[in-house]
Amino acid sequence: MPATQSQIALLRWYVEMGADESIGWEAQDRLAPKRPPAAPIVRPAAPVAAEREPDFAPAITSLAGHPAEAATTLAELEEAVRAFEGCALKRTATNTVFADGIRGAPLMIIGEAPGADEDRLGKPFVGRSGQLLDRMLAAIGFSRQSNAYITNILFWRPPGNRKPTGDEIAACLPFVWRHIALGRPRLVLLSGGTATAAMLDRSEGITRLRGRWFELQVPGLDRPVPAMASYHPSFLLRTPARKSEVWRDLLAIQAKFDESG
Numbered sequence: 501m502p503a504t505q506s507q508i509a510l511l512r513w514y515v516e517m518g519a520d521e522s523i524g525w526e527a528q529d530r531l532a533p534k535r536p537p538a539a540p541i542v543r544p545a546a547p548v549a550a551e552r553e554p555d556f557a558p559a560i561t562s563l564a565g566h567p568a569e570a571a572t573t574l575a576e577l578e579e580a581v582r583a584f585e586g587c588a589l590k591r592t593a594t595n596t597v598f599a600d601g602i603r604g605a606p607l608m609i610i611g612e613a614p615g616a617d618e619d620r621l622g623k624p625f626v627g628r629s630g631q632l633l634d635r636m637l638a639a640i641g642f643s644r645q646s647n648a649y650i651t652n653i654l655f656w657r658p659p660g661n662r663k664p665t666g667d668e669i670a671a672c673l674p675f676v677w678r679h680i681a682l683g684r685p686r687l688v689l690l691s692g693g694t695a696t697a698a699m700l701d702r703s704e705g706i707t708r709l710r711g712r713w714f715e716l717q718v719p720g721l722d723r724p725v726p727a728m729a730s731y732h733p734s735f736l737l738r739t740p741a742r743k744s745e746v747w748r749d750l751l752a753i754q755a756k757f758d759e760s761g
């Protein structure tokens with residue numbers, strides 16, 4: 501049955517309030533009087549996962565056979581992305597949006613996908629969310645003109661800015677891993693739920709994952725690269741009340757740079 505206008509409005513309000521993830525299929529009435537507990541269901545004890553800080557993200561299995569594999573410099577990688585015909589989004593996009601900023605910068609930011617402004621200009625994060633990203637970076641002493649490098653999971657705009665599909669992400673992801681291997685950043689900022697889920701291969705929403713450090717096991721690099729997951733600037737434009745959480749994430753990035761010299 502299609503959702504009614506009032507159901508859609510209620511869902512929008514939940515998202516605005518930060519409840520952007522469903523954690524169960526059944527609606528729970530938490531105000532209902534508590535029933536006596538049902539007889540316990542006995543299940544074999546599951547092994548308890550060891551607590552680990554930071555989390556390790558799974559390495560992508562291999563780049564074998566993907567055009568990303570052959571690139572040995574960022575210039576070659578850009579050429580390979582521009583020549584790539586394996587992502588249907590390229591057909592509807594005006595421009596390929598590869599990256600902006602300083603090649604080899606210590607901080608690499610990975611967003612979701614180009615929007616209308618980025619598609620028109622061929623550069624990532626140049627619209628309203630890009631301006632906010634620039635201000636966020638400036639607050640901790642970074643900029644694309646001096647020490648930051650910005651890219652996306654996808655190099656072409658999804659029509660109407662829709663969410664990227666799993667196939668589109670899978671087609672582009674080997675380029676992103678190679679991008680990190682060749683850019684050799686000291687830290688990565690995963691900006692938003694799409695970049696976070698794609699790079700960490702995690703199903704939890706960004707609300708659960710933000711503010712945490714992960715170790716990216718990048719094929720071709722002998723040491724893992726620390727990555728912080730955080731909210732996307734376009735989410736912050738819609739939900740300014742969440743800016744304080746991102747501020748904490750930015751301070752954690754700054755502190756990590758400071759502590760590693």
Ligand code: URA
Nearest residue numbers: 611612613614624625
């Ligand atoms: N949002 C993104 O994730 N990337 C861009 O380049 C622009 C907006």
